[in-house]
Amino acid sequence: MSVAGVGFTSRATAASVASALARAGGAPQALATAAAKAEALERLTGRAVIAVAPAALAAQRTLTDSAASRAAQGTGSVAEAAALAAAGPGARLAGPRAISDDGQATAALALGPGEDL
Numbered sequence: 001m002s003v004a005g006v007g008f009t010s011r012a013t014a015a016s017v018a019s020a021l022a023r024a025g026g027a028p029q030a031l032a033t034a035a036a037k038a039e040a041l042e043r044l045t046g047r048a049v050i051a052v053a054p055a056a057l058a059a060q061r062t063l064t065d066s067a068a069s070r071a072a073q074g075t076g077s078v079a080e081a082a083a084l085a086a087a088g089p090g091a092r093l094a095g096p097r098a099i100s101d102d103g104q105a106t107a108a109l110a111l112g113p114g115e116d117l
Contacts, residue, residue, distance in 0.1 A: 005083030023098035032086035083110035
């Protein structure tokens with residue numbers, strides 16, 4: 001399964017999230033984010049969202065190490081960690097997180113075992 005993880009600020013709009021997703025590339029089968037923000041992401045995208053628990057976010061190795069993200073969510077990148085956790089064991093990132101045009105959202109694509117872009 002391919003999953004796009006999304007991180008975003010309280011100032012993010014639907015356009016912010018769409019921009020980050022477009023920059024991340026691919027066509028994810030699912031969206032995921034930190035559990036505390038899942039409902040907000042569902043409202044912004046109109047899609048069901050996988051809510052990732054804080055412990056699952058913190059357990060993921062991310063390519064990006066943002067001090068702000070680490071302080072707020074316990075991981076270097078909410079987008080990367082959420083994507084990896086939701087895609088399951090053996091998942092890998094297609095690349096580092098992408099940042100929206102307005103800087104209010106990030107997205108990263110994770111691919112499950114055996115999946116390609």
